Amino acid sequence: MQTLALYHLKGGVGKTAAAVNLAYLAARDGYPTLFWDLDPQGAGSWYLESAPGQTIDAAKLVKGKLAVGRLVRPTRFENLSLMPADFSLRYLDILLRKVQGQDALKRLLAPFREMFTLVVLDCPPSLSHLAANIFAAADAVAVPIVPSHLSVRAFEIVHQEYKALGHKPRRLHPFFSMVDRRRRLHNALLAETPKRLKRRMDAVIPYASVIEQMGEERAPLGAFAPRHPAAQAYESLWSDLRARMGEFA
Numbered sequence: 374m375q376t377l378a379l380y381h382l383k384g385g386v387g388k389t390a391a392a393v394n395l396a397y398l399a400a401r402d403g404y405p406t407l408f409w410d411l412d413p414q415g416a417g418s419w420y421l422e423s424a425p426g427q428t429i430d431a432a433k434l435v436k437g438k439l440a441v442g443r444l445v446r447p448t449r450f451e452n453l454s455l456m457p458a459d460f461s462l463r464y465l466d467i468l469l470r471k472v473q474g475q476d477a478l479k480r481l482l483a484p485f486r487e488m489f490t491l492v493v494l495d496c497p498p499s500l501s502h503l504a505a506n507i508f509a510a511a512d513a514v515a516v517p518i519v520p521s522h523l524s525v526r527a528f529e530i531v532h533q534e535y536k537a538l539g540h541k542p543r544r545l546h547p548f549f550s551m552v553d554r555r556r557r558l559h560n561a562l563l564a565e566t567p568k569r570l571k572r573r574m575d576a577v578i579p580y581a582s583v584i585e586q587m588g589e590e591r592a593p594l595g596a597f598a599p600r601h602p603a604a605q606a607y608e609s610l611w612s613d614l615r616a617r618m619g620e621f622a
């Protein structure tokens with residue numbers, strides 16, 4: 374089992390859109406996949422869930438008093454399961470802080486080893502104890518960067534923090550997100566590729582209204598517009614990540 378986190382300290386950069394589409398593509402390729410929605414706003418759950426189920430008590434979850442396997446729900450998509458968000462997750466950071474070390478989230482993932490080959494973590498924006506737990510749990514951290522100087526700077530901070538916590542920066546996988554080719558700055562940043570982004574993935578996610586439509590369709594792009602260039606961009610992102618993460622077992 375491999376764990377992929379869609380993470381950034383910034384919000385509104387396309388983490389959830391990428392997480393949903395990547396999880397869908399992994400499942401379509403036959404990998405039993407779990408989408409774990411760690412964001413109390415629950416956007417990812419909204420896209421994937423057919424009917425709301427049991428609520429999750431984050432406090433019990435962190436204390437290990439919930440059998441995580443029982444919280445997992447099937448989705449309408451073959452091979453794709455969902456660990457839905459719950460409003461109590463807004464305390465996840467405080468709850469994880471009470472547990473020694475940074476491996477609490479990693480330990481929660483252990484039982485899934487038997488059930489899934491890929492876990493996709495859709496993370497809320499943060500640079501806190503929760504982020505440290507996410508870094509420790511994830512084999513790969515994909516970071517969407519909207520081309521702007523501030524975004525590149527924000528990635529720099531993520532990079533520093535990741536390294537400071539003892540992780541290998543080659544497990545960070547930045548990629549450009551919400552790219553509008555009509556904007557001069559977007560084109561300039563893509564062309565110059567700032568130093569920290571030299572290792573970015575080749576795939577570029579365009580700014581496209583079809584991605585916003587996912588909220589109406591309540592489905593990943595591949596399920597309703599598979600031939601759209603934006604869907605193809607997520608396909609490229611998925612193949613970049615597969616190549617970087619190595620074989621799934």
Ligand SMILES: Nc1ncnc2c1ncn2[C@@H]1O[C@H](COP(=O)(O)OP(=O)(O)O)[C@@H](O)[C@H]1O
Pocket residue numbers: 383384385386387388389390391416550551552578579580581582584585586588
């Ligand atoms: N490439 C894109 N093009 C256009 N709209 C997008 C794109 N990616 C995300 N969005 C929209 O922008 C908003 C924020 O995206 P989201 O994936 O939820 O970001 P995050 O999870 O980083 O907060 C959502 O309304 C989503 O539909």
Ligand SMILES: [Mg+2]
Pocket residue numbers: 388389390412416495496497
């Ligand atoms: Mg999100």
